[in-house]
Amino acid sequence: MRALVARAPGAPLRVEEIRLPAPGPGELRVRVRAAGVCHSDLSMVNGTLAPAYPLVLGHEAAGVVVEAGPGAAVPVGTQVVLNWAPACRRCWHCRHGEPWLCAANTAPAVPRGETADGEALHVTLGLGAFAEEVVVPEAAVVAVPDDLPPERAALLGCAVLTGTGAVRNTARVAAGESVAVIGLGGVGLSVLTAARAAGAAPIVAVDVAEAKRGLALAAGATHFLAPDDRLSKEIRALTEGRGVDHAFECVGRAATIRTAWRLTRRGGAVTVVGMGGKDDLVSLSALDIFHSARTLRSSVYGSSDPDREVPGLAREVGDGTLDLTPLISGLVTLDEAPEAFDRLARGEGARWVVTF
Ligand code: APR
Ligand code: ZN
Incomplete structure (x- = not known):
């Protein structure tokens, strides 16, 4: 499987072959259809943030469930938006109505899978979405309608949830x-x-x-x-x-x-x-x-609960209340993703979205 991997802060980005484990109990394998290039990814490339490497980038994405691990209930074939802050629903913050501050989500890079030569690999925010597939806990997906275009669905997972949440929930x-x-x-x-x-x-x-x-x-x-x-x-x-x-x-x-x-x-x-x-x-x-x-x-993740708010945002996009057209500057392939990072660094356009 191919994925966009950062080897070290400042190192050029490369598309590499990687291996992910099969979905374990309560996990899903999701075929990624679209993933947006966000400034937080750039921060992990240029060293503003230096989590752990080698690192599969990407945390703003949508895809389709292709395999469910034991006990996972989301049906194969469902279109989902990935959630980089899945709530445990048990910690103090979750119990007090602040799932975006869930105590279980502290690591910007999580160990998962390996590189082609067997080196331990990390994935950004538990996702690593610039990849043909991701393996994630069930709590890290939110189902959305199948007819929502994937490049729009993807943006709901970070920029849109963050921006609309900052306005509606935080401020x-x-x-x-x-x-x-x-x-x-x-x-x-x-x-x-x-x-x-x-x-x-x-x-x-x-x-x-x-x-x-x-x-x-x-x-x-x-x-x-x-x-x-x-x-x-x-x-x-x-x-x-x-x-x-x-x-x-x-x-x-x-x-x-x-x-x-x-x-x-x-x-x-x-x-x-x-x-x-x-x-x-x-x-x-x-x-x-x-x-x-x-x-x-x-405002962290728009002070939002993605499980509750992503479906509503998907409806707003579907009925035209929320027009994401100005946000999408262009669609690129995975091989073109390094160039999209350069454009983001130069401040060109809004979102560049990798489609698969
Ligand atoms: N004053 C005004 N605008 C600025 C300044 C400045 N001093 N410096 C940079 N900008 C503008 C850039 O020109 C660019 O249009 O800020 C914008 C940043 O946009 P992106 O790089 O596309 O970042 P984005 O993905 O929107 O994320 C913004 O939110 O989630 C966090 O980590 C993310 O800190 C980042 C921020
Ligand atoms: Zn982001």
Whole structure:
């Protein structure tokens, strides 16, 4: 079976032959039909995150169940979205309505299978979805309708769940509230889409790449601004001098968290969606924290329960309420995936989706 493997941080990506075990009790073998290239994968390629190698990349995917292990109940032939944070339903967080913080999901890389020459292999977030097949626990799949196009279904598993969840569950954006979104990759564009669906206005998109303007406006932004010296003034001009009710940081850097903070009104909320590095420190003055009365919080996996929310998102995509068209920049083959990683690193397009 062929899979996209990272050998070490910074090493060129290669498509390799790998072997996976047969599905054990409660596990499924899923033939992957589509998998999106997410910035978190790039972070494991460029060394921002350095889990364990050799590593099969990919965690945003959809496929079809082709084999069920003993006791697994999902029928063969079901189209499923992969869930990189399967909830144990037993730990403190699961029992207190926070399955996205399940204590069982802490490892960015999980040992599974082996390379062609018998070396122990790891898979990203328990999935390793840039592969013709994955073997996963039953809790790591959510069934979706067969007629949902796989490249759209795939995005539900990370960017869309994360972006819509940040708006709906974490920040609870209400109609008429003002929103700024910093960083317009798959995640930021999905935040824009959900903010528009929530009736937010104005919705200001911010990105260093001017090329994101068209995508941002198509996804739901009412304005597009560059993160330069004029940004604060321009945002205040759009919000009667106050700043936005909600700012979403979708880059994963201290500097952009600081920008999000600055653009938010007194009493407003900053939601950090991007995953930054452990040594990247955010500096805020104690007086500013008190006086601004802002809330700063993060949104992990959209503060969502994928088992509950992915089917609803699939329905919204099916009936056109949620239009994912602006998110998908192109479909590529597994052999073209390394080039798609280069494009993501250069900030080109939104999501590149590998189809099988
Ligand atoms: N200010 C504004 N925008 C920026 C800045 C900056 N200083 N630096 C980068 N950007 C923009 C890039 O131009 C790009 O459009 O942020 C966007 C990031 O998009 P992607 O690389 O496609 O990332 P995405 O997959 O959307 O993930 C974003 O969320 O899940 C996490 O790990 C992920 O931290 C990452 C974040
Ligand atoms: Zn992701």
